[in-house]
Amino acid sequence: MSVNSYFQERASSAVLSEKERGSITTSISTLSSRLNNYFTLAGDGLKTHFRFGSSMRGTILPRRDDPNSDIDYMVAFEKDGLQPQSYLDRLRRFVEKAYASSEVYQSSPTIVLELNHIKFELVPALFAWSTTYKIPNGPQGWQYSDPSDFNATLEEKNKNNGYLIKPTIRLAKIWNAANGYVFDSYLFEKWICNLSFWFAVNQRDHLFAVFDNLTANETTAWRNEKITRAKNLVRDIKSDEANGYPYRQKPKPRS
Numbered sequence: 001m002s003v004n005s006y007f008q009e010r011a012s013s014a015v016l017s018e019k020e021r022g023s024i025t026t027s028i029s030t031l032s033s034r035l036n037n038y039f040t041l042a043g044d045g046l047k048t049h050f051r052f053g054s055s056m057r058g059t060i061l062p063r064r065d066d067p068n069s070d071i072d073y074m075v076a077f078e079k080d081g082l083q084p085q086s087y088l089d090r091l092r093r094f095v096e097k098a099y100a101s102s103e104v105y106q107s108s109p110t111i112v113l114e115l116n117h118i119k120f121e122l123v124p125a126l127f128a129w130s131t132t133y134k135i136p137n138g139p140q141g142w143q144y145s146d147p148s149d150f151n152a153t154l155e156e157k158n159k160n161n162g163y164l165i166k167p168t169i170r171l172a173k174i175w176n177a178a179n180g181y182v183f184d185s186y187l188f189e190k191w192i193c194n195l196s197f198w199f200a201v202n203q204r205d206h207l208f209a210v211f212d213n214l215t216a217n218e219t220t221a222w223r224n225e226k227i228t229r230a231k232n233l234v235r236d237i238k239s240d241e242a243n244g245y246p247y248r249q250k251p252k253p254r255s
Contacts, residue, residue, distance in 0.1 A: 003237060004204035011167035011203060014065050014174055015058075023117045024055070024071060031120065034098040035075065047076040047127050052147035057154055059169045059189055063118070066177040070112075070119040074147055076133060080126050084109060084136035087124035095122070109136030150190060157193050161206070165193065168206040179226040182218070208234050 001009075016024070028051055039045040053072030054060040061069050077087055091111040095104045103114035110121040125133040128144055137143035158165040169189050176182055183191075195213055200206045211234045216224040 002204075003241070004202045007171060007203040007207055008167075010174070011171050014061055014167075014170040016060065016062055020062060020117070027115060027118060027120075028071070028073075031073065035094070038094050038098060039077075044079045045077075047078045049073065049075045054185070054189070056148075057151055057189075058166050059154075059173065061170060061173055061177065065174050068119070068177065068181070070121050072121050072123065072147075074123045074125050074133065074135075076125040076127050083140050084124065084142065085139040087126075088136065088139070091122050091124055108139060150193070154189070154193050161197050161200070164200070164203055164206045165197075167203060168192065168210060171203075171207050172210050175230060179230075180222070182223045182226050208238070 032049065035046060035049055051071060051073050055071050060071075063069050075091060077090075088106060088109070088111060092104060092106060095102075095111055095113050099113055099115075103112075105112050107121070110123050113120040113122065123135055125135050125145075126142070128134050130146075131148055132144055132146045134142040135145045154165065169192050172188065172192055173185060176185065176188055192210055195209060197206055197209050200209050211230050214227050214231060216227040216231070218224050218227070
């Protein structure tokens with residue numbers, strides 16, 4: 001199997017199955033209903049709530065490829081004027097009551113709900129303007145965020161690069177997860193989207209461009225070791241190809 005064929009096959013397999021998508025859809029419907037039934041006080045309820053993030057962009061990984069794969073879910077409250085921790089506490093009380101048998105914990109600035117098949121990260125928010133919201137920047141501060149601003153950028157980049165950017169991101173995120181999360185997943189996606197792929201014509205070229213552009217200048221040694229190892233592997237594959245060995249043995253599936 002050629003390197004490019006392997007990457008094409010691996011990227012195609014790194015998508016949610018129909019069963020996973022169905023389970024997530026059901027869980028989101030249940031979450032939405034329970035939120036509406038819990039926060040009912042007029043003027044102090046919810047303004048809106050919705051899914052966002054990688055599951056909307058098509059770059060989420062199945063849990064077999066990323067055990068920490070999750071669904072980002074924004075919960076915008078009506079009443080302003082409180083610190084982020086107050087809204088986080090309200091979300092936690094809701095989840096502990098509505099999902100009494102599930103694991104719940106705070107991972108600032110979110111409340112995490114662990115279900116059997118998926119993990120939700122609930123982000124408290126306050127509406128600002130248009131599609132912009134205030135979200136926690138730590139327990140005592142706010143920052144502005146548009147949860148949908150990156151979606152259109154990625155769609156355009158993907159279209160202009162032969163629809164190879166999203167699969168490239170999924171492949172890069174598989175490496176990231178398998179190596180202890182060298183990078184924050186969202187920031188890694190944005191960084192990849194901002195790269196230039198001038199000479200990339202296939203899946204192999206696009207993925208190698210990602211690693212060619214990585215630099216081992218992180219603040220922690222283990223991250224630099226992971227980056228250096230990946231860059232060396234890419235270098236070795238390119239060397240094999242240059243020497244007339246364009247095929248590599250397909251790795252055995254992990255048990």
